[in-house]
Amino acid sequence: MQCKDIELVLEQEGLEPLPEEARVHLAECGDCRNYVADLTSLVDAAKKLPSEIAPPDRVWLSLRAQLEEEGIIRTPVDVVPVERVPFWQSIGDFFRSRALATAMVGILIVAATVFQVRRDRTAPVAPTFLAAKAALAPAPAVQKTPAPDTPPFFASAARALDDQEPVATGMILASTSPVDVSLRDNLKEVNGFIADCERHLKEQPQDELTREYLSVAYEQKAELLSAMIERGRSIN
Protein backbone atom coordinates (compact mmCIF):
# COMPACT_ATOMS: atom_id res chain seq x y z
CA MET A 1 0.00 0.00 0.00
CA GLN A 2 1.26 3.51 -0.88
CA CYS A 3 0.74 6.84 0.86
CA LYS A 4 -1.99 7.87 -1.61
CA ASP A 5 -3.85 4.62 -0.83
CA ILE A 6 -3.85 5.55 2.85
CA GLU A 7 -5.51 8.87 2.01
CA LEU A 8 -8.12 7.00 -0.03
CA VAL A 9 -8.81 4.51 2.77
CA LEU A 10 -9.17 7.32 5.30
CA GLU A 11 -11.47 9.23 3.01
CA GLN A 12 -13.73 6.23 2.34
CA GLU A 13 -13.63 4.31 5.62
CA GLY A 14 -12.73 6.85 8.24
CA LEU A 15 -10.12 6.57 10.94
CA GLU A 16 -11.13 3.33 12.64
CA PRO A 17 -10.76 0.49 12.21
CA LEU A 18 -7.98 0.67 9.64
CA PRO A 19 -7.39 -2.36 7.40
CA GLU A 20 -4.38 -4.57 8.12
CA GLU A 21 -2.53 -3.38 4.99
CA ALA A 22 -2.94 0.22 6.03
CA ARG A 23 -1.67 -0.53 9.54
CA VAL A 24 1.41 -2.22 8.07
CA HIS A 25 2.10 0.85 5.90
CA LEU A 26 1.62 3.19 8.84
CA ALA A 27 4.11 1.22 10.89
CA GLU A 28 6.74 1.95 8.21
CA CYS A 29 5.79 5.45 7.05
CA GLY A 30 6.37 8.40 9.38
CA ASP A 31 4.59 10.90 7.11
CA CYS A 32 1.39 8.85 7.07
CA ARG A 33 1.56 8.33 10.84
CA ASN A 34 1.80 12.11 11.27
CA TYR A 35 -1.10 12.54 8.83
CA VAL A 36 -3.29 10.09 10.77
CA ALA A 37 -2.25 11.67 14.06
CA ASP A 38 -3.26 15.11 12.75
CA LEU A 39 -6.63 13.79 11.60
CA THR A 40 -7.20 12.05 14.94
CA SER A 41 -6.44 15.21 16.88
CA LEU A 42 -8.79 17.18 14.62
CA VAL A 43 -11.59 14.70 15.17
CA ASP A 44 -10.96 14.72 18.94
CA ALA A 45 -11.02 18.50 18.99
CA ALA A 46 -14.25 18.53 16.99
CA LYS A 47 -15.86 16.13 19.46
CA LYS A 48 -15.01 18.45 22.32
CA LEU A 49 -16.75 21.42 20.75
CA PRO A 50 -20.04 22.36 22.41
CA SER A 51 -23.16 21.58 20.43
CA GLU A 52 -24.14 25.25 20.14
CA ILE A 53 -21.79 28.18 19.99
CA ALA A 54 -23.03 31.71 20.28
CA PRO A 55 -21.77 33.62 17.28
CA PRO A 56 -19.49 36.53 18.11
CA ASP A 57 -20.87 40.08 18.16
CA ARG A 58 -19.14 40.97 14.93
CA VAL A 59 -21.35 38.47 13.09
CA TRP A 60 -24.49 40.27 14.35
CA LEU A 61 -22.99 43.64 13.51
CA SER A 62 -22.11 42.55 10.02
CA LEU A 63 -25.54 40.96 9.52
CA ARG A 64 -27.22 44.13 10.72
CA ALA A 65 -25.11 46.26 8.42
CA GLN A 66 -25.95 44.02 5.48
CA LEU A 67 -29.69 44.17 6.22
CA GLU A 68 -29.54 47.95 6.56
CA GLU A 69 -27.64 48.22 3.31
CA GLU A 70 -30.29 46.18 1.53
CA GLY A 71 -33.02 48.39 3.04
CA ILE A 72 -34.64 45.52 4.91
CA ILE A 73 -34.25 47.22 8.27
CA ARG A 74 -33.64 50.83 9.17
CA THR A 75 -32.14 52.31 12.28
CA PRO A 76 -32.62 55.94 13.21
CA VAL A 77 -29.26 57.62 13.37
CA ASP A 78 -28.54 60.40 15.83
CA VAL A 79 -26.39 62.89 14.07
CA VAL A 80 -23.73 64.18 16.42
CA PRO A 81 -22.06 67.35 15.26
CA VAL A 82 -18.39 66.73 14.85
CA GLU A 83 -16.03 69.46 15.80
CA ARG A 84 -14.10 70.47 12.73
CA VAL A 85 -10.40 69.99 13.14
CA PRO A 86 -7.96 71.89 10.99
CA PHE A 87 -6.28 69.62 8.43
CA TRP A 88 -2.75 70.40 9.70
CA GLN A 89 -3.75 69.15 13.13
CA SER A 90 -4.80 65.81 11.73
CA ILE A 91 -1.48 65.58 9.88
CA GLY A 92 0.27 66.35 13.16
CA ASP A 93 -1.74 63.63 14.93
CA PHE A 94 -0.84 61.20 12.22
CA PHE A 95 2.86 61.90 12.56
CA ARG A 96 2.73 61.75 16.36
CA SER A 97 2.87 58.00 16.25
CA ARG A 98 6.46 57.08 15.52
CA ALA A 99 5.55 53.77 13.94
CA LEU A 100 3.22 55.48 11.51
CA ALA A 101 5.81 58.13 10.87
CA THR A 102 8.37 55.49 10.01
CA ALA A 103 5.91 53.78 7.70
CA MET A 104 5.12 57.15 6.17
CA VAL A 105 8.79 57.70 5.44
CA GLY A 106 8.87 54.43 3.56
CA ILE A 107 5.73 55.28 1.62
CA LEU A 108 7.13 58.66 0.67
CA ILE A 109 10.32 57.05 -0.55
CA VAL A 110 8.38 54.61 -2.70
CA ALA A 111 6.17 57.41 -3.98
CA ALA A 112 9.19 59.53 -4.82
CA THR A 113 10.86 56.63 -6.61
CA VAL A 114 7.73 55.84 -8.60
CA PHE A 115 7.37 59.48 -9.48
CA GLN A 116 10.96 59.61 -10.59
CA VAL A 117 10.66 56.50 -12.77
CA ARG A 118 7.44 57.78 -14.34
CA ARG A 119 9.06 61.10 -14.95
CA ASP A 120 11.89 59.38 -16.81
CA ARG A 121 9.49 57.53 -19.06
CA THR A 122 7.28 60.45 -19.94
CA ALA A 123 7.81 63.64 -21.85
CA PRO A 124 9.23 66.65 -20.04
CA VAL A 125 6.90 67.77 -17.29
CA ALA A 126 4.56 70.52 -18.31
CA PRO A 127 4.97 73.75 -16.33
CA THR A 128 1.26 73.71 -15.49
CA PHE A 129 1.68 70.39 -13.71
CA LEU A 130 4.55 71.79 -11.67
CA ALA A 131 2.47 74.81 -10.83
CA ALA A 132 -0.41 72.60 -9.73
CA LYS A 133 1.94 70.48 -7.66
CA ALA A 134 3.33 73.59 -6.02
CA ALA A 135 -0.18 74.76 -5.26
CA LEU A 136 -1.03 71.43 -3.66
CA ALA A 137 2.02 71.54 -1.43
CA PRO A 138 1.49 72.44 2.24
CA ALA A 139 1.71 76.06 3.24
CA PRO A 140 5.29 77.34 3.47
CA ALA A 141 4.79 78.36 7.08
CA VAL A 142 4.47 74.74 8.28
CA GLN A 143 6.79 73.08 5.85
CA LYS A 144 10.44 72.61 6.51
CA THR A 145 12.44 73.89 3.59
CA PRO A 146 14.48 71.13 1.97
CA ALA A 147 18.15 71.64 1.29
CA PRO A 148 18.61 74.05 -1.59
CA ASP A 149 20.37 71.37 -3.65
CA THR A 150 17.57 68.82 -3.29
CA PRO A 151 16.18 67.95 -6.72
CA PRO A 152 12.46 68.74 -6.93
CA PHE A 153 11.45 65.11 -7.52
CA PHE A 154 13.01 64.09 -4.19
CA ALA A 155 11.88 67.11 -2.21
CA SER A 156 9.00 65.43 -0.41
CA ALA A 157 11.05 62.39 0.55
CA ALA A 158 13.91 64.58 1.70
CA ARG A 159 11.57 66.70 3.79
CA ALA A 160 9.98 63.68 5.47
CA LEU A 161 13.37 62.18 6.25
CA ASP A 162 14.71 65.49 7.55
CA ASP A 163 11.72 65.70 9.86
CA GLN A 164 12.33 62.22 11.21
CA GLU A 165 16.10 62.48 11.59
CA PRO A 166 16.22 64.46 14.87
CA VAL A 167 13.58 62.16 16.39
CA ALA A 168 15.47 59.02 15.41
CA THR A 169 18.94 60.24 16.38
CA GLY A 170 17.59 61.65 19.62
CA MET A 171 16.28 58.25 20.63
CA ILE A 172 19.76 56.70 20.66
CA LEU A 173 21.68 59.84 21.47
CA ALA A 174 22.93 58.66 24.86
CA SER A 175 23.68 55.12 23.79
CA THR A 176 27.31 54.08 23.41
CA SER A 177 26.62 50.57 22.22
CA PRO A 178 28.63 49.58 19.14
CA VAL A 179 25.45 49.12 17.10
CA ASP A 180 24.17 52.61 17.81
CA VAL A 181 27.57 54.11 17.13
CA SER A 182 27.64 52.21 13.84
CA LEU A 183 24.14 53.44 12.96
CA ARG A 184 25.12 57.04 13.64
CA ASP A 185 28.32 56.70 11.58
CA ASN A 186 26.45 55.17 8.69
CA LEU A 187 23.81 57.87 8.81
CA LYS A 188 26.57 60.43 8.57
CA GLU A 189 27.99 58.63 5.54
CA VAL A 190 24.62 58.40 3.84
CA ASN A 191 23.91 62.07 4.51
CA GLY A 192 27.26 62.98 3.01
CA PHE A 193 26.56 60.85 -0.03
CA ILE A 194 23.08 62.33 -0.47
CA ALA A 195 24.48 65.86 -0.29
CA ASP A 196 27.11 64.95 -2.87
CA CYS A 197 24.54 63.46 -5.27
CA GLU A 198 22.22 66.43 -4.80
CA ARG A 199 24.99 68.87 -5.62
CA HIS A 200 25.81 66.90 -8.74
CA LEU A 201 22.18 66.70 -9.81
CA LYS A 202 21.89 70.42 -9.49
CA GLU A 203 24.56 70.73 -12.15
CA GLN A 204 23.45 67.72 -14.22
CA PRO A 205 19.73 67.24 -13.61
CA GLN A 206 19.47 64.63 -16.38
CA ASP A 207 22.08 62.29 -14.91
CA GLU A 208 20.03 59.12 -14.51
CA LEU A 209 22.73 57.14 -12.76
CA THR A 210 23.12 59.74 -10.01
CA ARG A 211 19.38 59.88 -9.54
CA GLU A 212 19.34 56.12 -9.17
CA TYR A 213 22.04 56.29 -6.50
CA LEU A 214 20.27 59.14 -4.76
CA SER A 215 17.06 57.15 -4.68
CA VAL A 216 18.84 54.17 -3.11
CA ALA A 217 20.55 56.47 -0.60
CA TYR A 218 17.18 57.88 0.49
CA GLU A 219 15.89 54.34 0.94
CA GLN A 220 18.92 53.48 3.03
CA LYS A 221 18.46 56.59 5.11
CA ALA A 222 14.83 55.67 5.73
CA GLU A 223 15.88 52.20 6.82
CA LEU A 224 18.56 53.61 9.12
CA LEU A 225 16.12 56.00 10.77
CA SER A 226 13.63 53.19 11.14
CA ALA A 227 16.29 50.98 12.79
CA MET A 228 17.25 53.82 15.13
CA ILE A 229 13.66 54.36 16.16
CA GLU A 230 13.17 50.65 16.77
CA ARG A 231 16.31 50.43 18.85
CA GLY A 232 15.49 53.60 20.73
CA ARG A 233 12.10 52.19 21.58
CA SER A 234 13.62 48.97 22.92
CA ILE A 235 16.18 50.91 24.99
CA ASN A 236 13.63 53.28 26.44
Add this chain to the structure above:
Amino acid sequence: MCLRIMGMAAAQPRFREKPILFPLLGAGLLLWCAAPVRAAGAGQHIEKLFNVTGHPVVVIHNVANGRIEVKSWKNAQVDVVGNQSSNKIGFEIEQVGDRVDVSANVLDAAAQPLELEADLQLTVPEDTELQLKTETGLIYVEQVTGDMKLESFGGDVHLKEVSGYIIVKTTGGSLVCTQCAGKLDFSSIGGSAQILQPQLNNVNLMTTTGNILFDGDFIRTGLYSMKSGKGLVEVRFSSTDSFDLKAQTSTGVVDNQASAFLKPDSHGVKHLPSKFMHGLFGTVGMGLAKVELSSYSGTIRIMKRD
Protein backbone atom coordinates in the same frame (compact mmCIF):
# COMPACT_ATOMS: atom_id res chain seq x y z
CA MET B 1 27.95 35.58 54.03
CA CYS B 2 31.55 36.25 53.25
CA LEU B 3 31.82 39.12 55.69
CA ARG B 4 30.07 37.11 58.35
CA ILE B 5 32.59 34.28 58.04
CA MET B 6 35.45 36.76 58.14
CA GLY B 7 34.06 38.36 61.22
CA MET B 8 33.82 35.00 62.99
CA ALA B 9 37.34 34.12 62.00
CA ALA B 10 38.69 37.40 63.35
CA ALA B 11 37.04 36.66 66.69
CA GLN B 12 39.02 33.44 67.18
CA PRO B 13 41.58 33.90 69.98
CA ARG B 14 44.28 31.76 68.30
CA PHE B 15 44.63 34.38 65.54
CA ARG B 16 45.70 36.86 68.15
CA GLU B 17 48.30 34.39 69.35
CA LYS B 18 49.71 33.82 65.82
CA PRO B 19 49.32 37.13 63.94
CA ILE B 20 51.40 35.95 60.90
CA LEU B 21 48.74 33.46 59.95
CA PHE B 22 45.98 36.06 59.95
CA PRO B 23 46.73 37.70 56.61
CA LEU B 24 47.19 34.34 54.92
CA LEU B 25 43.97 32.89 56.23
CA GLY B 26 42.16 36.17 55.53
CA ALA B 27 43.33 36.09 51.93
CA GLY B 28 42.26 32.46 51.63
CA LEU B 29 38.82 33.24 52.96
CA LEU B 30 38.53 36.16 50.59
CA LEU B 31 39.31 33.93 47.63
CA TRP B 32 36.88 31.30 48.88
CA CYS B 33 34.15 33.89 49.18
CA ALA B 34 34.90 35.40 45.80
CA ALA B 35 34.95 32.08 43.94
CA PRO B 36 31.18 31.45 43.72
CA VAL B 37 30.50 35.07 42.77
CA ARG B 38 32.91 34.83 39.87
CA ALA B 39 31.34 31.56 38.74
CA ALA B 40 27.88 33.09 38.67
CA GLY B 41 29.08 35.93 36.49
CA ALA B 42 31.24 33.81 34.25
CA GLY B 43 30.43 32.33 30.88
CA GLN B 44 27.70 29.76 30.54
CA HIS B 45 27.36 26.97 28.05
CA ILE B 46 24.22 25.47 26.60
CA GLU B 47 23.78 22.67 24.07
CA LYS B 48 20.64 21.21 22.53
CA LEU B 49 20.08 18.65 19.81
CA PHE B 50 16.91 18.56 17.70
CA ASN B 51 15.78 15.80 15.36
CA VAL B 52 14.39 17.08 12.07
CA THR B 53 12.90 15.53 8.99
CA GLY B 54 12.79 16.86 5.46
CA HIS B 55 13.77 20.46 4.92
CA PRO B 56 14.69 22.20 8.17
CA VAL B 57 14.49 25.92 8.77
CA VAL B 58 16.69 27.58 11.36
CA VAL B 59 15.92 31.08 12.57
CA ILE B 60 18.42 32.89 14.77
CA HIS B 61 18.05 36.30 16.30
CA ASN B 62 21.05 37.35 18.30
CA VAL B 63 20.61 40.73 19.93
CA ALA B 64 23.78 40.25 21.90
CA ASN B 65 27.23 40.82 20.50
CA GLY B 66 28.73 37.63 19.29
CA ARG B 67 29.54 35.25 16.53
CA ILE B 68 27.08 32.94 14.79
CA GLU B 69 28.70 29.96 13.13
CA VAL B 70 26.74 27.46 11.06
CA LYS B 71 28.25 24.31 9.58
CA SER B 72 26.65 21.22 8.10
CA TRP B 73 26.73 17.51 8.70
CA LYS B 74 25.01 14.42 7.32
CA ASN B 75 22.76 13.87 10.35
CA ALA B 76 19.09 14.80 10.25
CA GLN B 77 19.62 16.84 13.39
CA VAL B 78 20.21 20.44 14.35
CA ASP B 79 22.80 20.90 17.06
CA VAL B 80 22.82 24.24 18.86
CA VAL B 81 25.67 25.27 21.13
CA GLY B 82 25.53 28.60 22.89
CA ASN B 83 28.20 30.31 24.94
CA GLN B 84 27.50 33.47 26.81
CA SER B 85 29.81 35.78 28.71
CA SER B 86 27.40 36.44 31.58
CA ASN B 87 23.99 35.56 32.91
CA LYS B 88 22.69 38.87 31.63
CA ILE B 89 21.85 37.16 28.36
CA GLY B 90 19.26 34.45 27.99
CA PHE B 91 18.96 31.91 25.21
CA GLU B 92 15.54 30.85 24.01
CA ILE B 93 15.60 27.75 21.87
CA GLU B 94 12.52 25.97 20.60
CA GLN B 95 11.54 23.51 17.92
CA VAL B 96 8.27 23.54 16.02
CA GLY B 97 8.21 20.72 13.48
CA ASP B 98 11.23 21.24 11.28
CA ARG B 99 11.74 24.81 12.37
CA VAL B 100 14.26 25.60 15.06
CA ASP B 101 14.19 29.09 16.57
CA VAL B 102 17.12 30.40 18.54
CA SER B 103 17.24 33.81 20.10
CA ALA B 104 19.69 35.42 22.47
CA ASN B 105 18.03 38.15 24.51
CA VAL B 106 19.40 40.78 26.82
CA LEU B 107 18.01 40.19 30.31
CA ASP B 108 19.57 43.21 31.97
CA ALA B 109 19.36 46.45 30.04
CA ALA B 110 22.01 47.99 32.28
CA ALA B 111 24.59 45.35 31.39
CA GLN B 112 27.95 46.44 29.99
CA PRO B 113 28.85 45.53 26.38
CA LEU B 114 31.39 42.95 27.56
CA GLU B 115 28.67 41.16 29.49
CA LEU B 116 26.50 40.97 26.40
CA GLU B 117 28.51 38.56 24.33
CA ALA B 118 26.87 35.41 23.13
CA ASP B 119 28.31 33.05 20.55
CA LEU B 120 26.20 30.49 18.79
CA GLN B 121 27.52 27.46 16.99
CA LEU B 122 25.13 25.37 14.94
CA THR B 123 25.53 22.16 13.02
CA VAL B 124 22.67 21.54 10.61
CA PRO B 125 21.69 19.29 7.71
CA GLU B 126 23.13 20.54 4.40
CA ASP B 127 19.85 21.66 2.86
CA THR B 128 18.80 23.76 5.86
CA GLU B 129 17.22 27.11 5.18
CA LEU B 130 18.68 29.86 7.33
CA GLN B 131 17.43 33.18 8.61
CA LEU B 132 20.06 34.78 10.77
CA LYS B 133 20.01 38.20 12.30
CA THR B 134 22.70 39.63 14.50
CA GLU B 135 23.97 43.02 15.56
CA THR B 136 27.73 43.23 15.66
CA GLY B 137 29.18 39.74 15.58
CA LEU B 138 30.49 37.74 12.66
CA ILE B 139 28.14 35.43 10.78
CA TYR B 140 29.99 32.45 9.38
CA VAL B 141 28.23 29.83 7.25
CA GLU B 142 29.93 26.89 5.62
CA GLN B 143 28.65 24.14 3.31
CA VAL B 144 24.96 24.85 3.62
CA THR B 145 22.91 24.56 0.44
CA GLY B 146 19.52 25.89 1.54
CA ASP B 147 18.32 29.44 0.88
CA MET B 148 19.51 31.95 3.42
CA LYS B 149 18.82 35.47 4.58
CA LEU B 150 21.54 36.97 6.73
CA GLU B 151 21.23 40.38 8.34
CA SER B 152 23.69 42.30 10.44
CA PHE B 153 24.26 45.88 11.52
CA GLY B 154 27.96 46.03 12.09
CA GLY B 155 29.06 42.42 11.84
CA ASP B 156 30.79 40.86 8.87
CA VAL B 157 29.38 37.90 6.98
CA HIS B 158 31.66 35.13 5.77
CA LEU B 159 30.26 32.42 3.55
CA LYS B 160 32.11 29.41 2.27
CA GLU B 161 30.80 26.81 -0.16
CA VAL B 162 27.19 27.80 0.25
CA SER B 163 24.52 27.77 -2.43
CA GLY B 164 20.88 28.60 -3.02
CA TYR B 165 19.31 32.02 -2.90
CA ILE B 166 21.56 34.02 -0.62
CA ILE B 167 20.43 37.40 0.71
CA VAL B 168 22.87 39.41 2.78
CA LYS B 169 21.99 42.77 4.23
CA THR B 170 24.30 44.79 6.44
CA THR B 171 24.66 48.35 7.61
CA GLY B 172 28.41 48.49 7.99
CA GLY B 173 29.45 44.86 7.86
CA SER B 174 31.32 43.35 4.93
CA LEU B 175 30.72 40.15 3.00
CA VAL B 176 33.28 37.59 1.96
CA CYS B 177 31.76 34.87 -0.19
CA THR B 178 34.09 32.07 -1.19
CA GLN B 179 33.00 29.37 -3.64
CA CYS B 180 29.38 30.37 -3.41
CA ALA B 181 26.82 29.13 -5.93
CA GLY B 182 23.29 30.09 -6.93
CA LYS B 183 21.91 33.59 -6.54
CA LEU B 184 23.36 36.33 -4.35
CA ASP B 185 21.83 39.65 -3.25
CA PHE B 186 24.01 41.91 -1.13
CA SER B 187 23.11 45.39 0.06
CA SER B 188 24.98 47.56 2.49
CA ILE B 189 25.78 51.14 3.35
CA GLY B 190 29.39 50.96 4.41
CA GLY B 191 30.19 47.30 3.93
CA SER B 192 32.35 45.85 1.19
CA ALA B 193 31.81 42.64 -0.75
CA GLN B 194 34.39 40.14 -1.94
CA ILE B 195 33.15 37.35 -4.17
CA LEU B 196 35.86 34.78 -4.68
CA GLN B 197 35.80 31.73 -6.98
CA PRO B 198 32.04 31.89 -7.35
CA GLN B 199 29.65 29.68 -9.25
CA LEU B 200 26.89 32.25 -9.05
CA ASN B 201 24.51 32.76 -11.94
CA ASN B 202 22.70 35.79 -10.55
CA VAL B 203 24.46 38.48 -8.57
CA ASN B 204 23.21 41.82 -7.25
CA LEU B 205 25.67 43.77 -5.15
CA MET B 206 24.99 47.26 -3.90
CA THR B 207 26.97 49.28 -1.40
CA THR B 208 27.05 53.02 -0.84
CA THR B 209 30.59 53.53 0.37
CA GLY B 210 32.12 50.05 0.38
CA ASN B 211 34.22 48.33 -2.28
CA ILE B 212 33.28 45.40 -4.46
CA LEU B 213 35.58 42.69 -5.73
CA PHE B 214 34.38 39.92 -8.03
CA ASP B 215 37.13 37.44 -8.75
CA GLY B 216 35.86 34.45 -10.70
CA ASP B 217 33.95 33.06 -13.63
CA PHE B 218 30.84 34.50 -15.17
CA ILE B 219 28.46 31.65 -15.84
CA ARG B 220 26.90 31.66 -19.30
CA THR B 221 23.42 33.23 -19.24
CA GLY B 222 24.22 34.65 -15.81
CA LEU B 223 23.22 38.17 -14.76
CA TYR B 224 25.62 40.24 -12.71
CA SER B 225 25.01 43.71 -11.34
CA MET B 226 27.57 45.41 -9.09
CA LYS B 227 27.14 48.95 -7.83
CA SER B 228 29.07 51.08 -5.40
CA GLY B 229 28.30 54.72 -4.65
CA LYS B 230 31.79 55.84 -3.72
CA GLY B 231 33.87 52.70 -3.60
CA LEU B 232 35.96 50.66 -6.00
CA VAL B 233 34.23 48.08 -8.19
CA GLU B 234 36.77 45.57 -9.42
CA VAL B 235 36.10 42.62 -11.67
CA ARG B 236 38.68 39.97 -12.51
CA PHE B 237 37.61 37.60 -15.24
CA SER B 238 39.29 34.77 -17.10
CA SER B 239 39.98 34.60 -20.83
CA THR B 240 37.49 31.77 -21.26
CA ASP B 241 34.61 33.85 -19.92
CA SER B 242 31.84 35.05 -22.20
CA PHE B 243 29.91 38.18 -21.27
CA ASP B 244 28.61 41.55 -22.33
CA LEU B 245 29.92 44.37 -20.21
CA LYS B 246 28.39 47.71 -19.37
CA ALA B 247 30.35 49.92 -17.00
CA GLN B 248 29.16 53.40 -16.05
CA THR B 249 30.14 56.08 -13.61
CA SER B 250 28.91 59.62 -13.07
CA THR B 251 31.97 61.30 -11.65
CA GLY B 252 34.33 58.37 -11.19
CA VAL B 253 36.77 56.58 -13.46
CA VAL B 254 36.61 53.45 -15.59
CA ASP B 255 39.97 51.74 -15.48
CA ASN B 256 40.00 49.16 -18.25
CA GLN B 257 43.02 46.92 -17.86
CA ALA B 258 41.67 44.27 -20.20
CA SER B 259 41.22 46.20 -23.41
CA ALA B 260 42.88 43.39 -25.37
CA PHE B 261 40.03 41.06 -24.48
CA LEU B 262 37.16 43.48 -24.52
CA LYS B 263 35.76 43.83 -28.05
CA PRO B 264 33.04 46.16 -29.23
CA ASP B 265 29.60 44.65 -28.79
CA SER B 266 28.97 42.68 -31.99
CA HIS B 267 25.33 41.86 -31.32
CA GLY B 268 22.18 43.62 -30.24
CA VAL B 269 21.74 47.35 -30.12
CA LYS B 270 24.67 49.68 -30.22
CA HIS B 271 25.29 51.16 -26.79
CA LEU B 272 26.35 54.73 -26.38
CA PRO B 273 27.28 56.11 -23.00
CA SER B 274 25.21 58.99 -21.78
CA LYS B 275 26.85 62.37 -22.12
CA PHE B 276 26.49 62.81 -18.36
CA MET B 277 28.66 59.85 -17.44
CA HIS B 278 31.76 57.91 -18.31
CA GLY B 279 30.95 54.53 -19.74
CA LEU B 280 32.42 51.46 -21.32
CA PHE B 281 30.57 48.86 -23.34
CA GLY B 282 32.12 45.72 -24.73
CA THR B 283 32.01 42.00 -25.13
CA VAL B 284 34.28 39.22 -24.00
CA GLY B 285 33.95 35.99 -26.00
CA MET B 286 30.43 35.41 -27.26
CA GLY B 287 28.85 37.74 -24.73
CA LEU B 288 26.64 35.12 -23.15
CA ALA B 289 26.44 36.50 -19.64
CA LYS B 290 25.46 40.07 -18.79
CA VAL B 291 27.64 42.15 -16.51
CA GLU B 292 26.65 45.64 -15.34
CA LEU B 293 29.04 47.66 -13.24
CA SER B 294 28.43 51.13 -11.95
CA SER B 295 29.68 53.64 -9.47
CA TYR B 296 28.68 57.19 -8.72
CA SER B 297 32.11 58.56 -7.88
CA GLY B 298 34.35 55.53 -7.41
CA THR B 299 36.61 53.63 -9.76
CA ILE B 300 35.50 50.72 -11.89
CA ARG B 301 38.39 48.40 -12.68
CA ILE B 302 38.18 45.61 -15.21
CA MET B 303 41.02 43.16 -15.44
CA LYS B 304 41.83 39.67 -16.61
CA ARG B 305 42.71 37.24 -13.85
CA ASP B 306 45.18 34.78 -15.44
